[in-house]
Amino acid sequence: MTVFEGIGKSRTGIVGFDELTLGGLPTGRPTLVCGTAGCGKTLFASTFLLNGARDMDEPGVFVTFEERPSDIISNVKSLGFDVEQLVDQGKIYLEHISIDPSELEEIGDYDLEGLFLRLELAINQVGAKRIVLDTIESLFSAFTNPAILRAEIRRLFDWLKDKGLTTIITGERGDGSLTRQGLEEYVSDCVILLDHRVQNQISTRRLRIVKYRGTAHGTNEVPFLIDQDGFSVLPISSLGLNHKVSDERISSGVEDLDAMLSGGGFHRGTSILLSGVAGSGKSSLSASFAAAACERGEKAIYFSFEESVDQTVRNMTSIGTDLQKHIDCGLLHYVAARPTFYSLEMHLAVMLREIVRFEPSIVVLDPISAFMGSGEQPEVQSMLLRMVDFLKSRGTTAVFTHLMHSQAGTTETDVGLSSLMDAWILLLNREIGGEFNRELYLLKARGLSHSNQVREFVMSDRGIKLLAPYIGDGRALTGSMRQSEEARARRNEVERRAEVARQAERIKHRRRKALAQIEALQAELDADEIELNKVTDAEDMYLEQSAMDQQEMEKSRRVDG
Amino acid sequence: METNETLEARGPKKLVLYVAGETPKSLAAIKNLEKICSENLPGKYVIEVIDLKKSPHLAREHNIVAIPTLVRELPTPIRKIIGDLSNSEKVLVNLQVSENE
Numbered sequence: 132m133t134v135f136e137g138i139g140k141s142r143t144g145i146v147g148f149d150e151l152t153l154g155g156l157p158t159g160r161p162t163l164v165c166g167t168a169g170c171g172k173t174l175f176a177s178t179f180l181l182n183g184a185r186d187m188d189e190p191g192v193f194v195t196f197e198e199r200p201s202d203i204i205s206n207v208k209s210l211g212f213d214v215e216q217l218v219d220q221g222k223i224y225l226e227h228i229s230i231d232p233s234e235l236e237e238i239g240d241y242d243l244e245g246l247f248l249r250l251e252l253a254i255n256q257v258g259a260k261r262i263v264l265d266t267i268e269s270l271f272s273a274f275t276n277p278a279i280l281r282a283e284i285r286r287l288f289d290w291l292k293d294k295g296l297t298t299i300i301t302g303e304r305g306d307g308s309l310t311r312q313g314l315e316e317y318v319s320d321c322v323i324l325l326d327h328r329v330q331n332q333i334s335t336r337r338l339r340i341v342k343y344r345g346t347a348h349g350t351n352e353v354p355f356l357i358d359q360d361g362f363s364v365l366p367i368s369s370l371g372l373n374h375k376v377s378d379e380r381i382s383s384g385v386e387d388l389d390a391m392l393s394g395g396g397f398h399r400g401t402s403i404l405l406s407g408v409a410g411s412g413k414s415s416l417s418a419s420f421a422a423a424a425c426e427r428g429e430k431a432i433y434f435s436f437e438e439s440v441d442q443t444v445r446n447m448t449s450i451g452t453d454l455q456k457h458i459d460c461g462l463l464h465y466v467a468a469r470p471t472f473y474s475l476e477m478h479l480a481v482m483l484r485e486i487v488r489f490e491p492s493i494v495v496l497d498p499i500s501a502f503m504g505s506g507e508q509p510e511v512q513s514m515l516l517r518m519v520d521f522l523k524s525r526g527t528t529a530v531f532t533h534l535m536h537s538q539a540g541t542t543e544t545d546v547g548l549s550s551l552m553d554a555w556i557l558l559l560n561r562e563i564g565g566e567f568n569r570e571l572y573l574l575k576a577r578g579l580s581h582s583n584q585v586r587e588f589v590m591s592d593r594g595i596k597l598l599a600p601y602i603g604d605g606r607a608l609t610g611s612m613r614q615s616e617e618a619r620a621r622r623n624e625v626e627r628r629a630e631v632a633r634q635a636e637r638i639k640h641r642r643r644k645a646l647a648q649i650e651a652l653q654a655e656l657d658a659d660e661i662e663l664n665k666v667t668d669a670e671d672m673y674l675e676q677s678a679m680d681q682q683e684m685e686k687s688r689r690v691d692g
Numbered sequence: 693m694e695t696n697e698t699l700e701a702r703g704p705k706k707l708v709l710y711v712a713g714e715t716p717k718s719l720a721a722i723k724n725l726e727k728i729c730s731e732n733l734p735g736k737y738v739i740e741v742i743d744l745k746k747s748p749h750l751a752r753e754h755n756i757v758a759i760p761t762l763v764r765e766l767p768t769p770i771r772k773i774i775g776d777l778s779n780s781e782k783v784l785v786n787l788q789v790s791e792n793e
Contacts, residue, residue, distance in 0.1 A: 239775030244759035
């Protein structure tokens with residue numbers, strides 16, 4: 132918290148407001164809180180006062196010009212303030228100043244010293260550091276001389292400033308001016324405007340800091356909320372993009388899906404968008420994320436805007452996921468609310484509060500597209516952006532489902548959120564060959580290498596399975612087309628194998644024949660060899676014989692000769 | 693009721709004038725009131741002046757906001773006149789409302 136030099140700040144204890152104003156209201160100065168009837172002025176003022184008295188050791192005086200003190204006590208009792216106790220402890224004094232104009236006659240000059248004396252008495256009685264005047268404008272209906280009143284009110288504010296009291300003055304919104312009686316001209320330090328607007332039959336409360344001297348402040352309207360926990364101003368975001376990232380992986384509850392991401396599962400603390408047409412399995416998949424977290428012993432919140440808790444539990448039981456046991460043991464917190472039940476800001480506030488309270492490690496919003504009916508697109512987008520930022524800053528994993536009305540433009544969501552998401556799972560429901568088949572595709576997963584396949588998404592009582600599609604002939608097939616294609620392939624394979632076996636047999640046969648032929652020829656060859664040898668031997672013997680005969684003949688001739 | 697009225701009619705009734713210190717307005721109011729009572733309503737009212745600066749809790753008790761305030765509690769209805777009472781006719785009209793009935 133930054134406190135600028137020169138201006139002290141008094142914390143209001145109003146959730147979000149002290150952050151917005153970098154510390155609270157200007158200490159020792161008057162602040163004007165104005166707005167229409169029923170916009171929460173009195174509640175804002177009393178929260179400031181009671182928080183100060185209870186938690187910050189700054190006693191206070193509540194000066195009410197309209198409501199009776201007993202009404203105020205009972206009004207804030209429902210918000211957890213025990214005013215009676217604080218009054219008994221001397222930390223709060225309720226001063227009721229009611230003037231009935233009918234019993235009052237003005238004759239001559241007068242002033243409001245009586246009011247000053249009463250305030251001084253009350254202030255001294257509790258040692259007040261804070262004071263609320265709610266609403267001083269009623270004096271204008273009690274007294275008829277505006278010149279005296281204005282002078283006295285100016286004197287009162289100066290007096291309160293001199294006393295160093297941190298003051299809230301409430302004022303009813305006037306036509307064309309912030310307050311009916313132009314109180315803003317007396318209060319130069321801080322002016323806060325509360326607004327209560329109804330759009331599409333849904334009311335939204337907004338707060339704007341019109342003026343805050345000496346403090347850099349946004350002039351944007353900031354939504355605020357009044358509920359059983361009192362007054363809370365919603366964080367305007369943006370928390371910046373400096374959140375820590377985690378390398379830890381978490382399971383989606385569907386093994387096959389985890390396997391599609393290299394390394395198994397999604398990064399913790401990322402935002403995952405599940406988008407698809409009606410009946411494509413968004414809720415089932417998102418519930419499975421939540422159930423997986425509970426199985427790990429982590430806490431999960433499931434915000435449903437369409438189904439009741441019983442309905443979701445029953446539906447998930449049919450696909451083999453028991454959510455009830457997680458709800459029973461307090462790990463799963465199921466919050467169901469119709470989108471039109473609150474305004475967008477209210478939804479956001481309720482969700483943020485539940486998340487802060489429950490501290491889940493995973494949050495499911497099912498579906499975010501339901502909000503499209505309760506606000507304009509930029510509002511929805513800004514609300515979801517704040518949600519995403521908020522969850523990221525806490526390192527909470529977020530699962531959003533989004534209902535698409537057509538599968539044609541699958542690369543864009545209505546709420547323009549796709550670019551905010553770290554992972555985007557596209558669920559399709561496609562008609563091929565007379566049947567619809569669910570398909571799942573990981574459109575993106577930042578920082579994770581992932582399968583580019585379209586998987587068939589099958590839900591059964593054994594859970595969610597992602598079947599690898601039949602891939603062949605340059606296309607991927609699913610459903611019965613896949614089955615028939617697989618069967619056909621199996622048949623082809625059998626035939627092919629038989630053919631191969633036949634061919635092998637044929638070749639073997641031919642080979643055997645050739646071998647037999649080779650044997651026969653070899654036998655012939657052998658016979659010829661034998662014959663050849665015989666011929667050669669005979670020739671040798673013949674030649675030997677003839678040589679011998681020659682010798683014999685020569686011998687006999689020499690004898691003779 | 694009758695006894696009440698006769699009681700009221702009998703004794704002088706109390707007028708309480710609330711002031712805060714000796715401011716010109718307070719002093720003027722005291723002076724004007726005394727003059728009106730002695731000249732026009734002799735014996736009907738007794739005047740009590742309360743300085744709220746000295747006892748501020750009475751301002752709270754009697755719900756006094758403006759100074760000076762003249763309070764006539766009886767006869768009913770209660771009347772409160774604020775201001776320095778510089779217009780005696782108007783003061784008289786207001787004090788005599790029920791008596792003229």
